[in-house]
Amino acid sequence: MINNQKGLLLIEIIIVLGLLSILLTAGLDILGPSLKIVQQSEEREHIAFLIQEQFEVVRSIRNEDWNALSINGVYHYVDVEGEGEGLRLVEDSVIYEDKYEVSIILSDVYRDSSGEIIETGTIDQIDPYTRLITVDVEWSSYGILKNESQSIYLTNWGDF
Numbered sequence: 001m002i003n004n005q006k007g008l009l010l011i012e013i014i015i016v017l018g019l020l021s022i023l024l025t026a027g028l029d030i031l032g033p034s035l036k037i038v039q040q041s042e043e044r045e046h047i048a049f050l051i052q053e054q055f056e057v058v059r060s061i062r063n064e065d066w067n068a069l070s071i072n073g074v075y076h077y078v079d080v081e082g083e084g085e086g087l088r089l090v091e092d093s094v095i096y097e098d099k100y101e102v103s104i105i106l107s108d109v110y111r112d113s114s115g116e117i118i119e120t121g122t123i124d125q126i127d128p129y130t131r132l133i134t135v136d137v138e139w140s141s142y143g144i145l146k147n148e149s150q151s152i153y154l155t156n157w158g159d160f
Contacts, residue, residue: 054104072108075105100138105135108127109131110126134149
């Protein structure tokens with residue numbers, strides 16, 4: 001009788017361990033994607049912050065010197081210390097936190113004869129008081145190259 005109970009106890013332990021391993025595996029299958037979603041959500045929030053920071057910098061530069069935004073191209077900003085200190089645009093993109101490539105893209109804005117913004121136009125349709133500012137962020141997540149881009153129009157209100 002005692003041998004039977006020992007055998008039954010051993011079988012019960014094996015069954016419990018089997019059920020625990022199944023439950024743990026199922027739990028990890030649920031937990032893995034959940035953690036990935038949380039990380040991606042935090043990443044998107046960080047990207048949104050980076051983009052807004054770039055827009056604020058460009059607005060600040062616009063407020064100091066509208067002409068600093070006059071040449072089309074890809075830029076990043078630097079904070080210059082010393083004489084003539086402040087924020088400045090420098091050509092080319094920049095890598096933040098060894099992960100995010102951030103570009104500030106300055107473009108002309110074209111208007112038709114009624115003053116509406118149009119996608120492309122001729123040199124005489126360029127609005128000298130408005131610039132299209134696009135901030136582009138590229139990064140790699142889980143081996144996949146990702147990109148987020150937002151644009152705003154800035155106007156030189158000081159000349160009106």
